Amino acid sequence: MNAILAQLLNGLDKGGAYALIALGLTLVFGTLGVVNFAHGALFMLGAFCAVAFRQLITLETVTLDPEKLSPWGAPLEIRTPLAQSWFGDFGGVLIEYSVPLSILLAIPVMAIIGIAMERGIIKHFYKRSHAEQILVTFGLAIVLQELVKAIFGANPISQPMPSVLRGAADVGVWLGMGPNVLTYPWWRLTYFLFATAIIGAVFAFLRFTTFGLVVRAGMADRETVGLLGINIARRFTIMFGLAAVVAGLAGVMYTPLVPPNYHLGMDFLVLSFVVVVVGGMGSLPGAVAAGFLLGILQSFASMTEIKSILPGIDQIIVYLTAVIVLLVRPRGLFGRRGVMES
């Protein structure tokens, strides 16, 4: 029972990441009708926003200590982060909380990247076939990935989480079990809550604002909304920017869990496409539900008890689920009729 609960919890954070990426993919697909293979790269760019932010605020001045020597006999180097020398203790806090604070950097950066991508390249491919859209966005993803590799190198760069959130929460106590029965790392819990908050915000935005109303109307019938004199293209561009921000934030907060490297995006891309299709192309709740479902299934499949019965199941569970769902429910769990069918 406890093991099952523990796996359920373990699946939540990964599921949160899948759900966030799939949500963005579905937004882009639902609004612009574009199959965006560069979406994984946006996740990766978000992660590198966190890396860049940390590298910026940990720029150091190096002075040589006149008296002390290091154990090797060389003069001892004193490294003072500039942030600390400028802002004092507050600089230390900045460095400590670099990952959550990089959200502030990531939001404008990702929005600009997203909108530039849409206006610069993707806009020219609305009327082309999906195969061509896949090709051009795939190429874009490779270019972005290689740029990141050129700037940050090929090795993963680990990002420390704030020390407050290190260690694990004793979830068992909250549920009325004994202490240390069921623990869950604080950061994973944070990630799950963060993901739910973002998902909630996106849904609320679409549901309760006029802008969201117009966008939903545009998703249902773009032509009519255009005829009513609304500049729907501009709103869809903004939605692309929003999708980029969502993917970027998912990436920022994911960095303490998995040190980001340049092919992080590609690793998540295929999975998030599978998530979108399992959820049903064009269905936002479907993407979220499928994201969490697959995340949880994956963590269940990696239990040793299950692996001893079905060896290798942890490697294929996501794809296997996708195959079964597609064969049993052709349009995915929540898919609508006529979407992406020739």
Place this chain on the structure above:
Amino acid sequence: MTMTAKTLFAMSRRDLITLVIFTLVVLAMPMWLSPLGAAYPGLMQKFAIYAIFALGFNILFGLTGYLSFGHAAFLGVGSYTAVWSFKLLSMDVIPAIIFAVILSGIFALAIGYLSLRRTGIYFSILTLAFAQMSYNLAYSVLTPITNGETSLQLNLRDPRVLDLAFAPRAPGLPSASLFGHTFSGLEAFYFCAVVLLIAFFIAQKIFSSPFGMMLRAIKSNQTRMNYAGFNTRSYAMTAFVISGMYAGLAGSLLAITDPLAGAERMQWTASGEVVLMTILGGVGTLIGPVIGAWLIKYFENIFSAFNDSALHHFFGFVPDGLREVVVAIRLQICWRRLAIDPRPAVRACRRVPARRDHGRGSAYSRPVRQWPDPATGHCFAPAGGGVTP
């Protein structure tokens, strides 16, 4: 007999001319590629092999419009089967090819049976899912069959039943042979080239046959075909299996020119590459995918052989500061064209010296190839180097 042979080989005048020209172009490859700096056997073999892969992919994608994103799985199955045939039966290439084609055909039948129930992007995702499953399993649970991360390779203790029944075990690792004749120099390339020509001929026949017409009709309007009373699924299924067999054939040829099969051949980026080749050359045309395959393989090879100094030389006309930038960018792009997974490159580096120890190498005659080191990002020549022609 004469009648069937006549219909079997009957071609329109245009097809015949295309075939003759294509034959001349392929067989003359060593000549016209040498001014381009690509006339060494290793690369030309790849040209022939990936042309077969793209040809087969085009029979499915070009004719029926079904975009498979998992064709690399069949390539991998073909490679593994061929290496196993070398290990268990004989170093002769004929059984290796036959087994590889049959097994990848069966594999395609199983995957196609399920995947073809859906169309459009759902079909693509299904094939992608099957291929990724194969890839992940090849790396993990199926290690006894695939040898996992270290790749399946020949071994001094292989049973090789047929070979050893007729001749005593010779020292060192054997090489692939055709009826007892071991390939040397350009022979392996010419063997691949002849296979390519046969594959091209079959593709031509398919394109011009009523069956090919039926596949085109599926692409343009499957629903109408169904209403007209055709069972389109079985036609699409046949196309899928044929193109899977082409991929298996290409995979077995990869194993013949270099008896080693790794799971990375099945990764989805490899499937993406053949899609890229086909679209680059022209979907649905007969010759297009072949050209696309050649272009991609050529540029991949040429660019990955570029190193810092070659680039500096090449961009010598650009002002100094700018040149650094250009060279840096070019290098980044050249390294591992789809630089997603550094493992194959690293493994390839480790592999090269080992090959020479076994005294083989004729098939690998090519200029020293520069491999990028994934850790530092610098290009370096592998220790021991390639064998210069």
